[in-house]
Amino acid sequence: MTSMTKAIDKVRPATTARTRRWGRLALHAVVITMMIFWIVPTLGLFVNSFRPAADVSASGWWNALVPPWDFTLENYSHVIAANNLGDSFVNSLFITIPSTVIPVMVASFAAYAFAWMSFPFKNAIFVAIVGLLVIPLQSTLIPVLRLLAATGIAGQFLAVWLAHTAYGLPFAVYLLRNYMGGLPKEVFESAAIDGANPTTAFFRLALPMSVPVIASLAIFQFLFVWNDLLVSLIYIGPTNPDNLPMTVRVASLVSSLGGETHFLTAAAFLTMILPLFVFVLLQRYFVRGITGGAVKG
C-alpha cells in the first residue's frame, strides 16, 4: 500500500517522489528494526546453547557467528543426563495432554447446552461463568492445596489436571458457546425432525462443525499449561518432586546453577521446543482463536 505517501502527495505535490522514497525507507527501517529486536533475544539463547562453557562466560553469543566455529551438544547432554530434564519433559506431556483434553471436552458439553438447549437461569449461569474469567488463580491456591492434600491427590498429575481444567473452563466455555451459538439453526432442527436426539446431534453435527474453534482453544490451553509454573510449583512441588514439569525444573536450575549459566541455555531451549513447534505449525488456528474471541461483535 502506498496510501501513506498518497496523502502527502496532495499536500505537497512538488516533493512527491523524494518524500515517498524516504517515507517507505523509514517504514521499512522501523519494521525491520522491531523484527530484529524481537528475534535477537531468542536467537542469542539458541546460539549460546551450542557453545562450550568457557566461551559462554568469556564472550557474547555473537562471537560464535564468525569462524573459527566451535559448537557442541555437551550442554544438552549434560542437562538431560544430570538434571533429569528428559524425565521432566515426559512429565510435562503427562500434565499438559489431559489438562488440555478435559477442559476442552467439558467446556464443549456445557457450551452445547448453553447454545442449543433451554433451561431456567441459562443466561444468568452463563454470565456468572464469564465473570469467573478474571478470578486470579492465586485466590484459590490455599484452599485447593488443602483440599488436594486432604484427599491425597496433591503431588500427583491428577491434582494439576483438575486444577488446570477449572482454571481453563471459563474462557473455554465462553469461546465455544459463542462459536456453537453461531452454527446454523436449520441443521439442528432437521436433525431433530429426523429423530436424532441431542446427544447424537452433538457428536455428529455440533462437534465436527466446531473443529476450527476447538483447535484454537486446544492450542491456547496447551501452551498455557505447558508454560505454567505456579500451578505445578504449588500443587505438585513440595510433595512429589519426581512429577515436576520442565518449567519448575528450569526455574529451580536458575537459582541452583548460579555460575553455570551455559547449562541453563540448553535447559531453557528444551522447554521451548515443543511449544514453538506446535505454534509454528498451527499458528493460523491460534490467531483465529484469539481474534475470534475479542474482535467479534
Next chain:
Amino acid sequence: MENDLITAAIVVIGVPAALVGYILLTERLIQLVPEKKQGLVRPWFWIAPAILFLVVFLIYPTLNTIVLSFLDGQSKNFVGLDNYLWFAGDSGTLEALRNSVLWVIFMTGGVVGLGLLIAVLVDRVRYESLAKSVIFVPLAISFVAAGVIWNFMYQYQDPSRPQTGTLNALIGIVGLGPTRFTQEQPLNNFALIFIGIWMWTGFAMVILSAGLKGISIELMEAARVDGATEWQVFRGIVLPLLMPTIFVVATTIVITALKSFDIVFTVTNGNFGTDVIAREMWQQMFTPPGNFGRASAVAIILLLAIIPFMALNIRRFREQEAIR
C-alpha cells in the same frame, strides 16, 4: 517405566473415554424418563461437569480464601483485619504493591502502544505475515524461558572484561559503561516489565491487526481524497473505530500484569526492590512457617484489584449479547 506406560495409557485413552462415556451414559438414563420431561433434565447433565469443576476449584476456594484472610497464620484464630493492616503497614508489601502498579501501567501501555504501532506499520509492507510471526513467537515461550533468555540479554560483566550480555555490549559500542539492569533501582523494574512487553506485544498486534482489517478502506480513501494527512486519518478514523478492540486488549493485559509472577520469580526472585503482589503471596505461603492468613489477604487484595475489570468485562459481554 511400567508406571509411565500406565500413566500414558490413562492420559491418551482413559481420560477422553471417561468423558464421552459420561455423556453416553447420562443419555441412556435420560431415555428412562418420559419423553416430554427429557428436555428438562438433559441440560443439567451437560453443564454439570463444568459447574462441578468451577464450584470446587474456583468459587468455593475463593470464598474460603476470603474467610482465611481474617484468620491467623495457622487458620485457627480470628484476627479481624490484622492481615490487611499488616499489608497496609509493611514496607515490603507496599513496595510490591507499587511495583504491581508499575507493571499494570507500563506493561499495558507498552503492549498496547507497540502492538498498535506494529499493526499499523506491517499493514503497509509486503512481508507482513513474516513480520507478524516474528513478533508473535515470544507468546509461545514460557515466562520461565523468557526469564532465562533475558538474563542473557541483561547480563553484566565487570567493565574490565568483555561484556557477554547483548544489551551491555550494545551500549558499550556507543561508549556507555556496563549497567546492572536487573539490580539497579528503579531501572530493574522496567527491565523486568519489558520482558512482559516483549512477550505480549504479539498478542495485542494480532488482535489489533484483525480489527484494522475490518475498517473500511473506502472510508479512509475518502478522507485522503479530501486532503487528510495520514496522521489525521489515523486520529480521526482508525483510532476511534479500533477503540473497542483496544479496550479489550488493554483489559486482558491489565489482568495479566496484575497476576504476573513467573518473570519476577525467575529473574530476581523479588530481590533488589522488584517484588510484586503475586510473588509476595507465594512468599507468605511458603517461607517457613508459612502464614496462610497473610497470604490469603494478599490474594484477596489482588482479587479486589481485578474486580473492576471483571465488571467491565461483563458489561461489555452484555452489550455484545444485545447486538446479536
